[in-house]
Amino acid sequence: MEDAAGAQKKHKPEEIVAKLRQVDVFLSQGRPVAEAIRTIGVTAFTYYPWRKEFGGPKSDQVKRLKDIENENERLRKAVSDLTLEKLILAEAARWLLERWPAGAIKPRSYGDALQARLGALEGSSSAESARDALIKGADDAGILDRS
Numbered sequence: 001m002e003d004a005a006g007a008q009k010k011h012k013p014e015e016i017v018a019k020l021r022q023v024d025v026f027l028s029q030g031r032p033v034a035e036a037i038r039t040i041g042v043t044a045f046t047y048y049p050w051r052k053e054f055g056g057p058k059s060d061q062v063k064r065l066k067d068i069e070n071e072n073e074r075l076r077k078a079v080s081d082l083t084l085e086k087l088i089l090a091e092a093a094r095w096l097l098e099r100w101p102a103g104a105i106k107p108r109s110y111g112d113a114l115q116a117r118l119g120a121l122e123g124s125s126s127a128e129s130a131r132d133a134l135i136k137g138a139d140d141a142g143i144l145d146r147s
Contacts, residue, residue, distance in 0.1 A: 016054050023047070 011019075019040040026036035037047045 013054065016050050020050060020054055 023036045
């Protein structure tokens with residue numbers, strides 16, 4: 001934009017991006033490009049180079065963004081799976097500790113019970129079904145003291 005003396009104003013990149021967003025809003029409202037450009041106070045000779053330099057993302061940036069989104073989804077799923085496993089293991093540990101002092105589990109079989117618990121993790125989809133599988137596995141392995 002030029003002032004009264006004809007000197008050009010130097011816009012900061014943040015200002016340019018903000019003005020380009022304003023133009024996008026005006027265009028989405030159905031205004032013509034020329035009117036939107038006038039509204040932000042620049043000429044077409046300024047707008048189009050700005051659009052070329054600061055406009056939408058380049059193709060390599062779009063590809064990188066897609067890769068990052070896919071990686072983010074994969075990591076979210078991994079965190080979710082690990083959180084479920086952590087909850088299941090905590091439930092198993094609580095279950096074992098509650099029964100140890102009462103004599104329900106023989107001390108020598110504590111490791112066997114944990115192994116059965118870990119085996120139960122592989123075939124279960126929830127903490128309850130994993131706990132049930134652990135109890136059945138521990139009972140089948142003879143590590144529950146039923147006396």
